[in-house]
Amino acid sequence: MPTLAALRRRLSRDAHQPLLPDRPPLGPLARRLLPPDVRARIDALQLDDAGHGFDPFGMSRDGVAVGLATTRWLYEVWFRVQSNGVEHVPATGPAVIACNHSGMLPLDAWMLGTDLLRRGPIGRPVRVVMDHFVPNLPWINLLFARAGAIAGSRGNVHAVLAAGGLLVVFPEGTPGIGKGFRRRYALQPFRPGHAELALRHRAPIVPTAVVGAEESWPQLARIDGIHVAGIPFLPIPGTPLPLPTRMHVWYGEPIDVAGRFAEADADDPRVVSALADEVRARVAELVTIGLRERRGWFR
Amino acid sequence: MSDGAVAILGATQPLGRALTARLLAAGRPVVAVGLEAPTGLAGARYERVDLTAPGSLRALLHGPCRAVRTVVNLAFHRDPHAPQAHRLNVELARELVAVAEAHPTVAALVHRSSADVYARRSDRPHLVREDQPLELDPAAPPWVRQRVEADLVVSTPMGTSPLRICVLRCAEILAPDQGSQLYDYLSSRICLRPMGFDPMVNVLSLTDAADAFARAVAVEAEGPFNVPGADTLPLSRLIRAWGRTGVGVPGPLLGPLYAARRAARRTRFRYGANAWRFHYNGVLDGTRAAEGLGYRPAHPLRTYQPSTS
Numbered sequence: 272m273p274t275l276a277a278l279r280r281r282l283s284r285d286a287h288q289p290l291l292p293d294r295p296p297l298g299p300l301a302r303r304l305l306p307p308d309v310r311a312r313i314d315a316l317q318l319d320d321a322g323h324g325f326d327p328f329g330m331s332r333d334g335v336a337v338g339l340a341t342t343r344w345l346y347e348v349w350f351r352v353q354s355n356g357v358e359h360v361p362a363t364g365p366a367v368i369a370c371n372h373s374g375m376l377p378l379d380a381w382m383l384g385t386d387l388l389r390r391g392p393i394g395r396p397v398r399v400v401m402d403h404f405v406p407n408l409p410w411i412n413l414l415f416a417r418a419g420a421i422a423g424s425r426g427n428v429h430a431v432l433a434a435g436g437l438l439v440v441f442p443e444g445t446p447g448i449g450k451g452f453r454r455r456y457a458l459q460p461f462r463p464g465h466a467e468l469a470l471r472h473r474a475p476i477v478p479t480a481v482v483g484a485e486e487s488w489p490q491l492a493r494i495d496g497i498h499v500a501g502i503p504f505l506p507i508p509g510t511p512l513p514l515p516t517r518m519h520v521w522y523g524e525p526i527d528v529a530g531r532f533a534e535a536d537a538d539d540p541r542v543v544s545a546l547a548d549e550v551r552a553r554v555a556e557l558v559t560i561g562l563r564e565r566r567g568w569f570r
Numbered sequence: 571m572s573d574g575a576v577a578i579l580g581a582t583q584p585l586g587r588a589l590t591a592r593l594l595a596a597g598r599p600v601v602a603v604g605l606e607a608p609t610g611l612a613g614a615r616y617e618r619v620d621l622t623a624p625g626s627l628r629a630l631l632h633g634p635c636r637a638v639r640t641v642v643n644l645a646f647h648r649d650p651h652a653p654q655a656h657r658l659n660v661e662l663a664r665e666l667v668a669v670a671e672a673h674p675t676v677a678a679l680v681h682r683s684s685a686d687v688y689a690r691r692s693d694r695p696h697l698v699r700e701d702q703p704l705e706l707d708p709a710a711p712p713w714v715r716q717r718v719e720a721d722l723v724v725s726t727p728m729g730t731s732p733l734r735i736c737v738l739r740c741a742e743i744l745a746p747d748q749g750s751q752l753y754d755y756l757s758s759r760i761c762l763r764p765m766g767f768d769p770m771v772n773v774l775s776l777t778d779a780a781d782a783f784a785r786a787v788a789v790e791a792e793g794p795f796n797v798p799g800a801d802t803l804p805l806s807r808l809i810r811a812w813g814r815t816g817v818g819v820p821g822p823l824l825g826p827l828y829a830a831r832r833a834a835r836r837t838r839f840r841y842g843a844n845a846w847r848f849h850y851n852g853v854l855d856g857t858r859a860a861e862g863l864g865y866r867p868a869h870p871l872r873t874y875q876p877s878t879s
Binding site for chain 1: 692693694695696697698699702764765766767768769770772800801802803804807821849850851853855870
């Protein structure tokens with residue numbers, strides 16, 4: 272039995288010993304759920320580690336392992352993701368992957384991020400840009416941030432590209448996933464911010480399309496008046512769970528921004544807008560190819 | 571390189587003592603100004619001055635400090651609700667700029683600011699550069715408003731003033747009597763934090779902070795500079811590293827719980843002043859300080875964690 276004095280000492284504000292034992296870390300457990308080649312890829316990730324296993328945005332190797340373990344079954348079994356042209360993703364230097372956005376929830380972003388981590392250049396952290404409201408969502412913000420996602424502020428994406436990072440953006444934004452099933456694969460207007468940043472950082476843009484996500488979880492309707500935790504709308508799903516449609520990821524040839532444009536073009540709205548339109552046209556081409564090549568929603 | 575004598579306002583605080591020692595070691599004469607006993611200031615000329623007294627600053631700069639080249643302002647009142655807090659935290663900075671500009675020998679002013687001055691929201695950058703907007707929300711806690719006001723008072727004349735002005739926006743200094751709310755937070759045995767959130771925090775050692783100020787005194791650089799520390803880690807990891815127990819609590823309960831604890835145990839930590847930082851990342855980007863001051867943090871947490879008592 273501890274004495275009263277010992278108990279008081281243990282509870283005193285200056286005794287630097289945790290009262291409770293640490294909870295077991297999830298990272299090692301998650302790694303055991305992943306195939307060896309994926310584990311090796313996680314170990315090879317080059318993080319800007321500040322000495323505690325985390326980069327300034329909160330990404331960690333354990334967090335990536337948890338993220339990939341979470342999506343493994345979805346990636347391999349449920350959506351059976353097929354990847355085409357991943358060799359177009361630059362292995363080094365700043366790069367922007369610009370992709371269409373579709374479905375009711377951003378399952379396409381999950382699968383694209385997973386595909387890049389599992390099949391993309393080895394050692395490259397993947398920085399998927401998420402909407403402003405995601406950091407407001409308890410636990411979800413942690414799952415995404417630890418796996419490498421960043422909130423879509425200009426300063427964040429600037430920092431990633433300035434450090435030579437690989438950025439994944441969805442220039443349609445929320446309208447891409449909120450457009451409803453009847454308007455599937457109709458690309459929404461592209462916001463030009465990704466083009467301006469690519470010009471400023473001399474980063475190639477890889478046009479990319481995900482086909483199959485539009486049918487995975489049809490949205491029947493949406494309620495626009497509900498903004499809990501900053502969400503833009505409340506979707507009404509057509510099915511209780513996502514359908515096991517097959518997702519196809521198509522990476523196109525990179526647009527050589529550094530070779531075709533001057534850095535000063537980033538300050539010219541006409542050039543920026545024209546480049547964003549070009550990216551949109553290239554993504555639309557890839558969507559058309561993806562729809563033509565697949566043999567049905569589930570194949 | 572700048573030379574000549576240096577006056578340090580608030581020199582009796584830990585950072586003031588550390589900076590005094592560094593400057594003395596570099597051969598710079600130091601006039602250490604403070605209210606508390608001058609321990610650890612051997613070699614410096616100590617002046618006991620209550621800077622909140624009317625006319626005291628002018629008398630100081632034209633009296634004992636009449637030959638100084640640089641003034642470093644570290645003086646602040648840690649309780650924003652204290653009667654003299656606004657006088658020391660804001661009005662002193664305003665008066666200091668005016669008196670120093672008209673002073674015959676003062677050529678440089680180095681002001682201590684804080685990472686708290688930056689607005690922190692979910693849609694703001696998580697890696698904070700000097701050009702990020704400051705927290706101008708009138709609903710911000712007095713603690714933050716005073717720091718922002720002082721920062722603006724000192725920063726506004728940059729470029730037009732005859733003075734070389736440096737504002738160092740420091741990350742949390744995990745040391746006693748430094749006005750660190752994070753240090754006060756970690757002084758409790760059980761640290762409550764919002765469930766489902768674990769923001770990245772950056773902490774600064776006294777040694778690194780003193781190094782940044784010594785460089786700001788020595789070089790000719792001007793402008794605002796972020797001063798990050800060597801450690802960037804999630805709040806939960808920091809709590810564990812500090813030997814504390816972190817407990818997740820639903821966010822809306824944290825304010826009342828900490829208010830009750832503050833009333834019952836007279837702790838200094840105020841949750842209302844820190845709610846944003848307990849939700850969103852806010853890591854200072856030290857690129858400008860590295861380029862302009864040659865400052866790079868080199869003393870991580872494990873080397874200065876307080877010993878078990």
